[in-house]
Amino acid sequence: MTNTTYQDLAQTPDLDAASTFADYPVWTHTLALPPQPLMGSTGTYELPIFLLVGHSWAQVVSHFTKPGSTILDIGCGCGKTARFLTNNQHIARYVGFDVLKLSIDWTRHYLSPATQGRFEFHHADLRNEMYNPHGTIQACDYRFPVADGSVDLAFAASLFTHLLERDCRHYLRETARVLKAGGRTIISVHMEPAPGTRYSGTEARIDVEIEFFVELAAGAGLKLIERPGDLCGQEILVFERVA
Numbered sequence: 001m002t003n004t005t006y007q008d009l010a011q012t013p014d015l016d017a018a019s020t021f022a023d024y025p026v027w028t029h030t031l032a033l034p035p036q037p038l039m040g041s042t043g044t045y046e047l048p049i050f051l052l053v054g055h056s057w058a059q060v061v062s063h064f065t066k067p068g069s070t071i072l073d074i075g076c077g078c079g080k081t082a083r084f085l086t087n088n089q090h091i092a093r094y095v096g097f098d099v100l101k102l103s104i105d106w107t108r109h110y111l112s113p114a115t116q117g118r119f120e121f122h123h124a125d126l127r128n129e130m131y132n133p134h135g136t137i138q139a140c141d142y143r144f145p146v147a148d149g150s151v152d153l154a155f156a157a158s159l160f161t162h163l164l165e166r167d168c169r170h171y172l173r174e175t176a177r178v179l180k181a182g183g184r185t186i187i188s189v190h191m192e193p194a195p196g197t198r199y200s201g202t203e204a205r206i207d208v209e210i211e212f213f214v215e216l217a218a219g220a221g222l223k224l225i226e227r228p229g230d231l232c233g234q235e236i237l238v239f240e241r242v243a
């Protein structure tokens with residue numbers, strides 16, 4: 001199994017915001033590691049892979065971060081990337097949101113306090129068949145928890161890989177809404193849709209034809225500026241908010 005579902009989490013006893021990775025203590029002045037099932041909700045139960053992916057994403061995010069930046073992490077999970085950004089002093093404000101309440105409770109408990117309030121995490125009770133089947137709001141109706149034109153850099157690590165097309169279109173529009181003119185967004189996708197389709201799959205895994213995704217982004221006001229290629233098994237694309 002490579003992903004923990006909501007059901008797995010719901011059936012795990014003793015799992016709450018104060019649980020940490022069982023094999024290691026929480027050392028003074030270090031960040032706790034999430035419990036393994038929560039880690040699994042972001043795609044891997046393996047600690048080295050969790051750290052490698054988070055570290056790699058944080059390096060890419062840092063590459064595009066200017067001093068004084070506001071960063072938005074769309075579908076932040078339990079802070080796999082955020083944990084590697086907490087010491088990045090270029091980040092004035094970090095906002096992450098996710099549909100999995102346990103992840104948000106955990107990041108609020110363990111990550112926010114270490115950032116003197118620079119990092120905030122929000123729960124969005126959106127329905128997602130795999131991650132939040134009892135959610136009360138449709139993703140396509142959700143307004144990201146940041147103001148218009150307030151974000152320098154938004155990123156979505158393995159998030160659009162779980163969005164149905166209707167939700168994807170809405171999230172691209174929301175991303176454009178919150179970005180400053182010239183602001184950037186880094187998005188990862190799987191790029192092998194079913195033959196004869198441009199967008200396919202379920203909320204467990206979505207694939208999209210790259211040209212189609214770029215068209216959808218352009219329709220939302222986002223222009224492709226860089227295609228760095230593979231990052232940890234997904235294709236990443238960098239867009240800029242058109243002025």
Ligand SMILES: C[S@@+](CC[C@H](N)C(=O)[O-])C[C@H]1O[C@@H](n2cnc3c(N)ncnc32)[C@H](O)[C@@H]1O
Binds near residue numbers: 074158
């Ligand atoms: C594969 S995990 C990646 C998590 C995180 N970005 C990371 O790199 O560790 C996908 C995440 O998307 C979240 N998610 C699913 N649908 C969402 C939505 N509509 N809005 C925000 N987050 C969502 C899930 O709860 C899960 O944490």
